[in-house]
Amino acid sequence: MFTRLAMTAVLLAATPALAQEPARESSAFTLRSDQPRAPEQEAVTFDLADLAIRVLPETKSIDAVATLTFTATAPVERLVVELDGRFTISGVQVDGAEVPPDAWANPDGRLSVEIGRTLVPGQSAVLRVAYSGLPRVAPQAPWDGGFVWSTAPSGEPWIATAVQGEGCDLFWPCIDSALAEVKRVDLHITVPSALSAPSNGRFLGIVDHGDGWTTWNWSARDINPYAIALNIGPYAKVEATYSSRFGNAFPMEYWHLKSDDPAKVAALFAQFAPMLDFFEATVGPYPFADEKMGVVETPHLGMEHQTINAYGNGYRIDLRGYDWLLQHELAHEWFGNQMTNANADDFWLHEGLGTYMQPLYAGWLNGDRYMQVELGKLHADLANRYPVVSGQPRSAGSYLDDAGPGNDIYFKGALTAHTLRMLIGDEAFFRSITTLVYGRPDPAPGNFTTVRRSTQDFIDIVEAETGRELDWLFRGYLMNAALPVLNQSREGDRLALSWTTGDGAPFPMPIEVSVDGVVTTLPMTDGRGEIAVRPHAHVLIDPDNKVLRRLDLIETYRNRSN
Template structure:
């Protein structure tokens, strides 16, 4: 994190952004260890009410603490360590809480917030992200800063915590959230679903999916329990389009190391979606991704790979987005190679020819906020890994990936940590490779 920076001649200080890519997001003074969310959602009126309990430890003595929370949600009550807060304000997407007594460094910070409103996505340079209504139900897709659309949080990927998510909604609807379903209680016209996510999770990966779905086990023979949650009308297409998921899981476990979570769930909404969405332990596809022809299988591979690269190993700064998207894109090529399709080399050659005709105005290791989701980050990131594979050889390259996922399991990562680890797998310097692929705008030759 950046240090406090002096401004002006009056000796005043401001705190530089935690992440310059999203300068309004993230908060100082505490580290969250757990969120407990008790939510009630009315599908017909898109009305959300909730109580969020945030458990944290302070990292310094501060008069007040802030949390990210959309202005679409109105706060009615705040307590700190069991006592009503001395005061709180909710302005410009920040809920700022002043405890009635100062809390020492390393002290316990338990904040309970009661709130309600009509949730809507957060607008930003990358479109709208967060809680969104479907034709019948709701979807949460929060990357990079949409978690604040439905609960108060420290909405930065370096802030990982465990979660308990309880959702009460109309009984006809099925609810999916991160982690294991630990309780389901039906009361007349309403059902409460309680999920426990024990592994640390970044706030943007927290999700709720609500719709007219049925749930079933995909395969009992897969190395990891795999579930499907989807409308009954899409079942036949899903069974064909996603049939190779167990094989895909086996392939990625062999190449990347053990799957990092207890199970894996795919949700298919009744609506079309522009792109699939990853969440921790969950991937979400639209009805349009079930075409009965496996037309989206590369995306199925991409989203599954994010469980390793993005969800277990999560970037500590958004400038390192290639550590998520480049790795997941390369996983598409690896799946093609292992399943009888074009080899990674053939795909890399074709992608390189295409990339050569695009503008040279992107630095992969620091693309800037306006280009962080540019398709060139995905493709150049994958090409970087293919170039590294060629330099190291297959045995060393996949040993590197497996050690990378093991060493940083459920943690946060940086590009420097990856390049430092890669240096242990060769006697030759990799500096020229990293300079060419990560730090220059010009596209290197393969």
């Protein structure tokens, strides 16, 4: 393997004459991820991405060779991948044979290569692309992504990638879709020898070329293309072995800047094991125990890069009792990496369910009061401008558009999950979550693989688990912008309640009513209910805050804050 890697380094250093002039800016197509795949992309599986990338900090450029293996599932005559037009492509090969310049093109960042034959189902082809140039600089990582070229406090280069919204094609040729998860990626990251390059998956060793450059080698399986990440800097590593409640053990690693306060590093690392235990107890076994649980300090806030989550929260301490960013990104190993949304319109399955793990963890650590505090903050921060689930295919990042739900995919998604849990009970709720994430209710190390899910999949799982029709709940919360309104009217000694949703559809959400401390549950079967109330009785609707609904006090707060 090392002989081949050394040869790759030579090839990177001796790039042939340029075959194509790069575009000055990334195209609008490139800056959208999860767009519809080309027919040729739907006709193949993505078996292997072997990426040899030299990162040159002085010029803020990369020089790379990508060797990609695909297997046809239907007849196909060309291979199609995405690669930012900013890069100069210096050579293209298929199965080791050079492809002439008139047989490939990269308009707007979608590279199409003629194979020269028809692949039939079951046949494989290897596409090799040599490219170089200045990758897009992230305007505001991780929300507006690309490369982050920074400097560590000790003066060395500190570099990271964060490309969730814009996609993997910002620095390597890929099928830029969550539906094109790579079965395996082998990474060979060549950097100045004074720097380290922690990345995804298992560490396969380093090659010091003796010329001031070193190649770091990693291999990861079943990985979403945007989760592949470069991290380069003056790192030190702390590590330990985690003993799982499922009987297996695996490494925990934190790659931090050498200049960091050792006490802060130790305090953060001490949070790894309790967080893992919470997720394993709540959802199921850590999905990538055959590789590692890894975290790397980055010059941007954070991102769920599988087995090497980006952490840039600066060791900040707040009243949660845990580092919220560390916990949130770790949640994505389950909600995002193990279970991946079928389309960006289902992105709340990543972010909403991942966000709900935070108040649950607060309660796990410190009791119900701390869970309720976090839930209340989520409610206060809702925007309720656009539905969380539109029912139409969306591109990644579109949730941040002017017509997108924005942070509601996090906050309303989490609050919807909480209301669902309060309605169906802990046993049914957590079995549904486990089944959603693993494809089975009884996951154990070695008996599951990654899955892809839609909102409808989750509805189907919950309904099968409970034996109840619950489509109305998801429609009322996620497919409407406005929160359900609980109308109240009082005549004599009768309090009448009724639900109104954004689309006027039925909403039979039961509601608890406390009258002078005595709690009664109104079934609200047809969206209506009544209860007797004595004069001057103290009435409290939903005293334990189980149900997400429009609250006047929050609307008043939000209106005065805006």
